[in-house]
Every structure is written in C-alpha cells, then in structure tokens.
Amino acid sequence: MxxxxxxxxxxxxxxxxxxxxxxxxxxxxxxxxxxKEDTFKLGIAGYSFLHFKLDEALAMMKKLNVQYLCIKDFHLPYKSTAEEIATFHEKLKQANVTGYAVGPIYVKTTQEIDNAFDYAKRVGVKLIIGIPNHEDLPYLEKKVKEHDIRFAIHNHGPEDKLYPNAASIYNLIKDLDPRVGICFDMGHDTRDGRDAAADLGKYHKRIFDMHLKNVTAAKKEGSTCELGRGIIDIPAYVKMLRKVKYSGSCSLEYEKDMKDPLAGIAESVGYFRGVCSVV
Structure with missing residues (x-):
C-alpha cells in the first residue's frame, strides 16, 4: 500500500x-x-587575418557563421584591377560574406586621401576606415562631399598622438560634414583610460564602425584578449549598443595569437552572441 x-x-x-x-x-x-532583432551586425575586421590568404580567412568566417568583413589591402591590394576586384567579390559571395568597408588606411597626404576614395569607389563600398593628419581634415571633408562615401577615423590608444580615443576624434570632426565620423576601437579607447560604454553613448551619432575587442588592462600596457576575458564589461556595452540604437557593424578585431587565431576568434564570437541573447 x-x-x-x-x-x-x-x-x-x-x-x-x-x-x-x-x-x-x-x-x-x-x-x-x-x-527584437538587433540593429547592429557582427563582422570581422580584416586585420584579424593578417597572416592568412583570403580563401583561408573566408573558410574561418564560414565556420564562425559571420557574414561581414572589413576589407584589408593584403587581401585586395590598392592597385587591383577591375577583374581582380570582381574575382574578389565572387569569392566573398560564394562564402556568403559581404565586404562592407575598406581599411584601416593611413592617409598621410592629400594624394593618399584621393587614392583611398578611388580605391573605395572601385571596390564598391560606401565606407572608408582611415587615419588622416589633422591638417588634412578640411580636404577629407571635401572628398566625402564629392564622393558621398563616409570616412570613419580610427583611434589607436595612448601611443597614437593623433587620435588616442573617441573624444579626440569627435572634438576635431564635430563641425565637419556628418559623413566624417569615427571607427570606434573600444579596446584602444579603454587603454587610454576611457570608459568604452560611456564613450559609445556620448559619440554614437558619429560612430559608423567599431572594432569589437577586450583588453587586459586600462593602460598602455593592456593587450587584446578573448572578448569575455578582459576588463571591459561586455554585457553593459551591448546594453549601450541597444540604448543608442547603433546600426553599424561590430567587427571583431582579434590581435592575440594572430598566427593561430581561430580558437580565440570563435570563443569571442560565441561569447558576444551569448551575451546578446541574454541581456
């Protein structure tokens, strides 16, 4: 019983x-x-694949199921012919990848600015990531208006005497044509002692692109690490992305283990997607 x-x-x-x-x-x-589906998209900065040929980079992106790539010149040289550019885009198409921008490109003269815009036009993208000299910003604004191609200036941390953080860029471009903006490197911004999420909130209207990364310390010696292992609060950062309705690419730039990066990139991509699914 x-x-x-x-x-x-x-x-x-x-x-x-x-x-x-x-x-x-x-x-x-x-x-x-x-x-709701997020307005921003996950991509990869081409520099992450510095030591790999295009086919190898695309094979890694396919494994990661990431569809957006910021194009670097070591995969598509500046002097590429129309036929070479067409072949490049066909390879991307076969891998279900879109090349959405070119750069970063260092443009130290007005002639190099001309070359960058010519390159972007021939490649067929509407965004250039670059680093111009301060004195050339009026000329850069002229070219942006002429071509209707946006130009996002990249910050490189405390070693960079031109653009160490997002604020240093914004203060120089705030009165320029709104198509001159920022490629926000959140890791380098943090290494310069800034709060990356707060700077995203302050300058989001002029942020066209971003390099998604984490760093080991908020100082010059800080180095890039897997996205979930650094000092930047990624869940708080994702919340800010949503708060400001950021609609550009969050392109992972992975600079650790660059000759064998797949495991670290995969961990970072998985972490970012996991955070986005729960916060």
Missing part, C-alpha cells in the same frame, strides 16, 4: 515537474520570439 502511495505521489510530482518544465520552455520561447 505504501509503495502504491509513493508511486502515485511520484507520478503526480513528475507530471507537475513536467508541466513546470513545459511552462518554462514555452515562456522562454515566447520571450525569445518577442525579442
């Missing part, structure tokens, strides 16, 4: 637990269904 009672109790408990599990599953599914 006692055995029968125990059996019934366990049966009822099992049904109840099953119902609660089903309810929890349905609730979670409903929450996921109701969650």
């Amino acid at each position: 006692n055995n029968r009672r125990d059996f019934v109790k366990k049966g009822i408990a099992g049904v109840f637990a099953g119902s609660m599990f089903s309810l929890s599953e349905n609730s979670e599914a409903k929450t996921l269904k109701e969650k």
Whole structure:
C-alpha cells in the first residue's frame, strides 16, 4: 500500500515537474520570439587575418557563421584591377560574406586621401576606415562631399598622438560634414583610460564602425584578449549598443595569437552572441 502511495505521489510530482518544465520552455520561447532583432551586425575586421590568404580567412568566417568583413589591402591590394576586384567579390559571395568597408588606411597626404576614395569607389563600398593628419581634415571633408562615401577615423590608444580615443576624434570632426565620423576601437579607447560604454553613448551619432575587442588592462600596457576575458564589461556595452540604437557593424578585431587565431576568434564570437541573447 505504501509503495502504491509513493508511486502515485511520484507520478503526480513528475507530471507537475513536467508541466513546470513545459511552462518554462514555452515562456522562454515566447520571450525569445518577442525579442527584437538587433540593429547592429557582427563582422570581422580584416586585420584579424593578417597572416592568412583570403580563401583561408573566408573558410574561418564560414565556420564562425559571420557574414561581414572589413576589407584589408593584403587581401585586395590598392592597385587591383577591375577583374581582380570582381574575382574578389565572387569569392566573398560564394562564402556568403559581404565586404562592407575598406581599411584601416593611413592617409598621410592629400594624394593618399584621393587614392583611398578611388580605391573605395572601385571596390564598391560606401565606407572608408582611415587615419588622416589633422591638417588634412578640411580636404577629407571635401572628398566625402564629392564622393558621398563616409570616412570613419580610427583611434589607436595612448601611443597614437593623433587620435588616442573617441573624444579626440569627435572634438576635431564635430563641425565637419556628418559623413566624417569615427571607427570606434573600444579596446584602444579603454587603454587610454576611457570608459568604452560611456564613450559609445556620448559619440554614437558619429560612430559608423567599431572594432569589437577586450583588453587586459586600462593602460598602455593592456593587450587584446578573448572578448569575455578582459576588463571591459561586455554585457553593459551591448546594453549601450541597444540604448543608442547603433546600426553599424561590430567587427571583431582579434590581435592575440594572430598566427593561430581561430580558437580565440570563435570563443569571442560565441561569447558576444551569448551575451546578446541574454541581456
């Protein structure tokens, strides 16, 4: 008799637990269904593949299921012919990858600025990531207006005497044509003693692109690490991305283990997607 009672109790408990599990599953599914798709997209900065040929880089991107690439010149040289550019884009298409921008490009003269815009036009992108001299900013603005191609200036941390952080860029471009903006490197910004999430909030209207990374310390000696292992609060950063409705690319720039980066890139991509799914 006692055995029968125990059996019934366990049966009822099992049904109840099953119902609660089903309810929890349905609730979670409903929450996921109701969650809006993010306005930003995940990409990879081409510099992450410095030591790899294009085919090898695209094979890694396919494994990661990442579809956006910022094009570097070691994969598509500045002097590429129309045929070489067409072949390049066909390879990207076969890998389900879109090349959305070119750079970073150091443009130290007005002639190099001309060359950068010519390159972007021939490649067929509407965004250049670059580093111009301060005195050439008026000329850069002229070219932006002429070509209707946006130019995002990249910050490089405390070693960079031109653009160490986002504020240093914004203060120079705030009165220029709105197509002159920022490629926000959140890691270098942090290495310069800044709060990356706060700077994203302050300057988001002029941030066209961003290099997604984490660093080991908020000082010059800080180095790039896997996205979930550094000092930047990535969940807080994702919340800010959503708060400001950032609609550009968050392109992972992975500079650790650059001759064997796949594991670190995969960990970082997985971490970022995980954070985006729960915050």
